[in-house]
Amino acid sequence: MPREINGRPVIETPRGPVLTPCAPGSVLARLGDKWTILVVSMLSLSPDAPMRFGALRRGIPDISQRMLTLTLRNLERDGLVARHYYTELPPRVEYELTDRGKSMLKPLAAFTDWIRDTWQDIEASRREFDAAEQRRI
Amino acid sequence: MPREINGRPVIETPRGPVLTPCAPGSVLARLGDKWTILVVSMLSLSPDAPMRFGALRRGIPDISQRMLTLTLRNLERDGLVARHYYTELPPRVEYELTDRGKSMLKPLAAFTDWIRDTWQDIEASRREFDAAEQRRI
DNA sequence: CGGCATCCGCTACGATACTG
DNA sequence: CAGTATCGTAGCGGATGCCG
Numbered sequence: 001m002p003r004e005i006n007g008r009p010v011i012e013t014p015r016g017p018v019l020t021p022c023a024p025g026s027v028l029a030r031l032g033d034k035w036t037i038l039v040v041s042m043l044s045l046s047p048d049a050p051m052r053f054g055a056l057r058r059g060i061p062d063i064s065q066r067m068l069t070l071t072l073r074n075l076e077r078d079g080l081v082a083r084h085y086y087t088e089l090p091p092r093v094e095y096e097l098t099d100r101g102k103s104m105l106k107p108l109a110a111f112t113d114w115i116r117d118t119w120q121d122i123e124a125s126r127r128e129f130d131a132a133e134q135r136r137i
Numbered sequence: 138m139p140r141e142i143n144g145r146p147v148i149e150t151p152r153g154p155v156l157t158p159c160a161p162g163s164v165l166a167r168l169g170d171k172w173t174i175l176v177v178s179m180l181s182l183s184p185d186a187p188m189r190f191g192a193l194r195r196g197i198p199d200i201s202q203r204m205l206t207l208t209l210r211n212l213e214r215d216g217l218v219a220r221h222y223y224t225e226l227p228p229r230v231e232y233e234l235t236d237r238g239k240s241m242l243k244p245l246a247a248f249t250d251w252i253r254d255t256w257q258d259i260e261a262s263r264r265e266f267d268a269a270e271q272r273r274i
Numbered sequence: 275c276g277g278c279a280t281c282c283g284c285t286a287c288g289a290t291a292c293t294g
Numbered sequence: 295c296a297g298t299a300t301c302g303t304a305g306c307g308g309a310t311g312c313c314g
Contacts, residue, residue: 006178006249016192017182019175027256028249032169034307038156041143045154053276055153064308069277079262090275091314100258107251112143114244119164121237125216171287190296201288206297227295228294 030078035063035071037108043081043097044105050084050094080104167215172200172208174245180218180234181242187221187231217241 003010003017011018030036042059043051057068072095075081080101086092097105140147140154148155167173179196180188194205209232212218217238223229234242 003182005182006174006246006253008178008249008253010182013195015195016188017179018196018198019178020198025171025175027252027259028169028174029171032165034162034166037143037165038145038162041145042154042156045140045142045147051153057276058150058152059155061156065277066309067307070307077263077266078259079266080259085276087314088275089314091277093276100255104251104255107247109143110244110247112145114241115164116143116145118237118240122164122215122217126214129214129216194296202297203289204287207287222296225295226294228297230296 027078030074033071035060035067036075037112038063039068039071039075040080040097040101040104040108043095043101047097047102050082050096053093053095056095075101164215167211170208172197172204173212174249175200176205176208176212177217177234177238177241177245180232180238184234184239187219187233190230190232193232212238 009020011020038060042056072081076083079098082096082098084094146157175197179193194200209218213220217235219233219235221231
């Protein structure tokens, strides 16, 4: 039975372990982009009521209309968000997490909790590292 | 007491909730890039022995020397990886997770487990979405 | 109101060649 | 063996303007 790390099978070779190439990487790349986690976070604030496009936009400072549209479209494509379009005047569009989208909240929270508890130390390390680099140059 | 979601404080306003702007995003951006999680995964395979540059490289198919160097340097900058340089001939350089780096393994695993269990459904949704889009065009 | 089209700069990433 | 330097490319993401 092959070893597995972070959901990825590992092949043992004489020269050491080798990770198998990675389809799940395409999921991480999506979720790791600039806005996706923020949009999911906003949608998780009202688990039972859909949110309007404008409310999402106001809730995420500095996101452009274009990037919010693209991010929502990608989440919809992944089956994590459902989109409801109402042909009124002016039109109303609402978004909500699907069951699959909701299923990711708990695992995601485990990870973001770690980030919340650690990011200040990380930023401190960065400043220290950059300062040391300055001195060497 | 303000609400909090995914480690981010939420401000309630008359027009809806607003996420506070996000320093932790810089951590997610780093971890979400193309190679970081893979490198951390490789290093976590031998929690108690450092790994050589070449072993890491062989373990991650398709990573270029340049990107492995950059990824390791960024992880070192974040205090997640320690680098040990030995001035031999030929030189030997070894890397290992720091305590901070190890502290992220469990929360990360919670998240990557979800990805492992879900990514096939997600890819199926993508294919379906793209096919439906084709039909509309 | 929501969203698409267009233009454009920036940076992540890759390929290659060269040093200690 | 490990790392740096250089160059080229692709795509993310921002700004703006127009349409239902």
